[in-house]
Amino acid sequence: MPPRRPRRPSESPALIAFGRQMRRLREAKGLKQETIAHLTQVSGPQVSKIENGKKRATRSFVEFVDEHLEANGALINLWEDLNKDGHPVPIWFDWPAIEADAAMLICWQHSVIPGLAQTPEYALAIVHGNQEAADLRISRQAILSRDDERGPAIVLFLIEEQVLYHQVGTAETMRKQLEHLIEISMLPNVTVQVVLSRGDHDGNMGAFVLATMEDRSEVAYAETAIRAITTDDPADLAVLARTLVDLRARAVTQDMSRELIKKVAEERWT
Structure with missing residues (x-):
């Protein structure tokens, strides 16, 4: 019988770390998720998934949010830190x-x-x-x-x-x-x-x-x-x-x- 394939992890620590930081910055500005969704033209559920570490944000989204939250590049830098050889982490399981x-x-x-x-x-x-x-x-x-x-x-x-x-x-x-x-x-x-x-x-x-x-x-x-x-x-x-x-x-x-x-x-x- 062929060996069982290892189960892929259901969560990405990298995505969770990014989402938590984005939430901290948003809440520090007193903004709701719905506001970010409206400004970026991304649905509310999608923004929620990003903040909960269940969805990977695009660079264009990160750049827009970083500017609006006046994060001075903090979100962009974190997004880049979570990239390996130009490929966003996680590499495959998302x-x-x-x-x-x-x-x-x-x-x-x-x-x-x-x-x-x-x-x-x-x-x-x-x-x-x-x-x-x-x-x-x-x-x-x-x-x-x-x-x-x-x-x-x-x-x-x-x-x-x-x-x-x-x-x-x-x-x-x-x-x-x-x-x-x-x-x-x-x-x-x-x-x-x-x-x-x-x-x-x-x-x-x-x-x-x-x-x-x-x-x-x-x-x-x-x-x-x-x-x-x-x-x-x-x-x-x-x-x-x-x-x-x-x-x-x-x-x-x-x-x-x-x-x-x-x-x-x-x-x-x-």
């Missing part, structure tokens, strides 16, 4: 919360089907039979049909053509997975596009997900050979934006993508 709160997600994958589009059988094969990890991965797909006041997330899947031919699990697993791709592409909030495998492009550097939040801020999740990282650094986001322009230029339309996926399912995996 991504599930970011993903769940996102208004829009753009997922690029060049090696496997994105997690939010995987079938249970495909997910189980990816995690080498670890049922707990597979179930967790599938549970994240709830954002595709989210029924709270925000509604379901808008999701764009950009998938390298070769992924359709890369066998994960059995041939039946692959056929059902490709059929599932076609099925979810019919959802009004989901787009699936195949990126043609022709020539070299920046997307070959690695898979990533770009999340746009309700306040229109962006956070990216990228996989590396060492670890997965989250970042909202403007320089990082600019690189991903250029990469997405190239990928979208190489992608076929959604209708053509469905036809291609159907063809591969029938000819390769039946």
Whole structure:
């Protein structure tokens, strides 16, 4: 039996430390959370999550709040201290919360089907039979049909053509997975596009997900050979934006993508 994966911590000491300092400065000025929310055009619940250490603030938000609270750079300095190599702390374990709160997600994958589009059988094969990890991965797909006041997330899947031919699990697993791709592409909030495998492009550097939040801020999740990282650094986001322009230029339309996926399912995996 594969070893159980360690549970990710549910709280980030770094985020809690930042939130407490922000609350102290706000209360010292006699301001309510609602005031900060109004001034920054961020919802009240989001401000509350930042102060409670449950959500990571963007640099632009921190700069605005620091100036309004007359903190003389104290909040900005703390935010920078909680960054390692340009990547906000925590490096990886806050991504599930970011993903769940996102208004829009753009997922690029060049090696496997994105997690939010995987079938249970495909997910189980990816995690080498670890049922707990597979179930967790599938549970994240709830954002595709989210029924709270925000509604379901808008999701764009950009998938390298070769992924359709890369066998994960059995041939039946692959056929059902490709059929599932076609099925979810019919959802009004989901787009699936195949990126043609022709020539070299920046997307070959690695898979990533770009999340746009309700306040229109962006956070990216990228996989590396060492670890997965989250970042909202403007320089990082600019690189991903250029990469997405190239990928979208190489992608076929959604209708053509469905036809291609159907063809591969029938000819390769039946």
